[in-house]
Amino acid sequence: xxxxxxxxxxxxxxxxxxxxxxxxxxxxxxxxxxxxxxxxxxxxxxxxxxxxxxxxxxxxxxxxxxxxxxxxxxxxxxxxxxxxxxxxxxxxxxxxxxxxxxxxxxxxxxxxxxxxxxxxxxxxxxxxxxxxxxxxxxxxxxxxxxxxxxxxxxxxxxxxxxxxxxxxxxxxxxxxxxxxxxxxxxxxxxxxxxxxxxxxxxxxxxxxxxxxxxxxxxxxxxxxxxxxxxxxxxxxxxxxxxxxxxxxxxxxxxxxxxxxxxxxxxxxxxxxxxxxxxxxxxxxxxxxxxxxxxxxxxxxxxxxxxxxxxxxxxxxxxxxxxxxxxxxxxxxxxxxxxxxxxxxxxxxxxxxxxxxxxxxxxxxxxxxxxxxxxxxxxxxxxxxxxxxxxxxxxxxxxxxxxxxx
Numbered sequence: 001x002x003x004x005x006x007x008x009x010x011x012x013x014x015x016x017x018x019x020x021x022x023x024x025x026x027x028x029x030x031x032x033x034x035x036x037x038x039x040x041x042x043x044x045x046x047x048x049x050x051x052x053x054x055x056x057x058x059x060x061x062x063x064x065x066x067x068x069x070x071x072x073x074x075x076x077x078x079x080x081x082x083x084x085x086x087x088x089x090x091x092x093x094x095x096x097x098x099x100x101x102x103x104x105x106x107x108x109x110x111x112x113x114x115x116x117x118x119x120x121x122x123x124x125x126x127x128x129x130x131x132x133x134x135x136x137x138x139x140x141x142x143x144x145x146x147x148x149x150x151x152x153x154x155x156x157x158x159x160x161x162x163x164x165x166x167x168x169x170x171x172x173x174x175x176x177x178x179x180x181x182x183x184x185x186x187x188x189x190x191x192x193x194x195x196x197x198x199x200x201x202x203x204x205x206x207x208x209x210x211x212x213x214x215x216x217x218x219x220x221x222x223x224x225x226x227x228x229x230x231x232x233x234x235x236x237x238x239x240x241x242x243x244x245x246x247x248x249x250x251x252x253x254x255x256x257x258x259x260x261x262x263x264x265x266x267x268x269x270x271x272x273x274x275x276x277x278x279x280x281x282x283x284x285x286x287x288x289x290x291x292x293x294x295x296x297x298x299x300x301x302x303x304x305x306x307x308x309x310x311x312x313x314x315x316x317x318x319x320x321x322x323x324x325x326x327x328x329x330x331x332x333x334x335x336x337x338x339x340x341x342x343x344x345x346x347x348x349x350x351x352x353x354x355x356x357x358x359x360x361x362x363x364x365x366x367x368x369x370x371x372x373x374x375x376x377x378x379x380x381x382x383x384x385x386x387x388x389x390x391x392x393x394x395x396x397x398x399x400x401x402x403x404x405x
Contacts, residue, residue, distance in 0.1 A: 005065055013064075024064065027072040030079045031060050037089050056082070117241055117387070118394060119256055119278060121234035122185040122202040125366035125373065126280060128319040129254065129309070130393070131400060132234040133185065133201045135209045158233025158396040162199045166220040170195070172210065177203040185234075189226070200231045235400050237280065237390040244388055248286075249362060251300070252308040254404050255283045257364065257385040263378050280390055281374055284310060285363025287352035287383075293342065293376075296324020298365075309405050313367050326369050328376055341379040350380055358384040 012020060013028050038045075038053050045053070056079055063071035083089035123132040138144070144161055145153070153159035174190040178198070187203040188196050199206055206227075210216045215226055239256045249255060258278050284298055285291045292299040297314045305311055314324040328340040342348050342363075350361040361380035366372025375381065393400045 002065070009065060021069070023069050023073050023076070024067070027060060027064055027076045030076045031057065031064070033083065033089065034060070034079055037083075037086065041088065052082075117239050119237050119239055119280060119390070120184065121237065121280060123204060123234075124371050125368055126254070126282070127368045127371075129282075129367045129400075129405060130235045130237065130280070130390075131232070131398070133205060134232045134234075135201060135205055136230045136232065137209070137213070138228050138230065156397045160200050160231050160233075162227050162229060162231065164189075164197050164199070164226040164228070166222055166224045166226055167195075168193065168222050169219055171219050172216055172226075175203040175207055197226070199227055200233070233396055235393045235398075236395045237404065238392040238394050239388045239390050241388045243391075244386060249283055249386065249389070251283060251286055251305075252310050253283050254280060254309075254390045255364075256280045256387045256390055257362075257381045258387065260385055261382065262385070264373065278387070279364065279374075281364035281366050281372070282309060282313070283362055284365045285350050285361075285375075285380075287350050287360040287362070289363070290347050290349045291342070291363055292347035293325045293327035293344070295326050295344075298325050299347075309367075313369070321368060321370050323370055325365065326376075336377065340377050342376040348380075358382065362386065 013024075017025060017028070034053060034057050038050070038057070042050065056075060060072065060075045060079070062068070063075060121130045121132045124134070125132065138161075144150070144163065150159075150161065170191040170193045172189055173192050176188045176190065178186050178188055180186060184200065185202050186198050186200045187206045188198050189206075190196055207216070209227070209229065220226060237254075237256075256278055264279075285300065290301050294304070296316050297304045298310050299305070305314070313320055316322045316324045327342055327344040327346075328337055329344050330337050333340070337343060348363075350363060351359065352361075353359040360383040362383070364375045364381050366374045369376075390404050392403055395401070
């Protein structure tokens with residue numbers, strides 16, 4: 001019976017503490033303070049004092065176990081009075097907060113390093129499976145939403161607004177991508193007068209927006225709108241960092257890898273993806289595979305892939321793009337053709353290294369191949385780069401929320 005009561009009380013005091021009476025909450029706090037003081041100071045306590053503290057804790061435990069309010073109140077008051085005369089019994093609030101923060105950080109870093117890690121999708125290379133940060137220009141004369149609406153959109157959709165107007169005649173000279181708060185991407189606009197502005201989006205998308213609006217390469221007049229748009233945050237996904245310790249990667253799954261040893265500057269025409277330390281793509285080739293692209297299809301070991309997410313991309317049906325998979329073409333992509341890893345009509349073989357498995361090679365392609373900087377350009381991903389499969393979209397709360405195909 002005592003074991004059942006102990007378990008029930010443990011659940012109530014741990015999960016439903018704020019719904020319990022004040023006398024019980026205070027009793028639990030007094031028990032925690034007494035237990036902490038006893039364990040910290042046990043080697044230095046006199047036997048009489050040690051026995052006194054243990055007796056009080058036992059009495060308080062009995063009262064809490066059987067919900068004896070009068071006994072708990074009396075014992076709690078005795079402990080509090082005793083604590084006034086014991087040095088170190090009452091902990092400094094700042095010290096308590098620092099210790100709690102340290103424990104939380106250790107737990108968070110442990111989970112992030114060994115089990116699950118969140119990543120943001122900054123670009124559109126995996127659309128429509130996963131969204132990168134998107135820009136939606138506001139129509140001429142369209143008013144910004146009210147503050148409550150903007151707050152609600154920020155919480156649920158990750159939306160934010162930028163309304164930047166030139167304060168004097170100036171010209172955009174450079175765009176640089178920055179990381180902030182670990183998971184967010186923003187672009188800093190540099191002007192020839194030395195001023196800067198920031199927008200919550202990757203530089204490639206910002207550059208495309210500015211070109212479409214005719215803001216790049218010319219002098220902007222005072223009072224002229226530079227950017228007036230809504231920015232929707234890219235999906236935040238969770239990566240299972242333990243999965244590949246127990247199984248091998250599987251063709252067709254979405255996976256995350258770091259870019260150590262990968263020359264992601266090829267091609268330089270896609271700068272929004274070149275500075276990232278981690279990429280997320282579709283795993284399209286395994287060690288030992290011979291891969292070829294016969295647009296719009298992916299051909300593996302002489303067989304066209306006809307099922308799974310890879311076949312879905314190749315089907316070219318909305319909302320996927322109408323081109324499927326594309327190899328680098330000598331005429332269409334002349335500027336990067338001789339730098340590219342995977343060109344039209346030239347199959348590639350992914351290395352399987354039984355002596356050094358960390359050098360096994362995988363092919364990573366974006367679902368949105370017309371705007372994806374992937375293995376076609378800079379080559380295979382080696383096993384030591386692979387972190388794990390992305391299995392869950394955590395935020396924002398759009399149609400992508402939930403498990404990932």
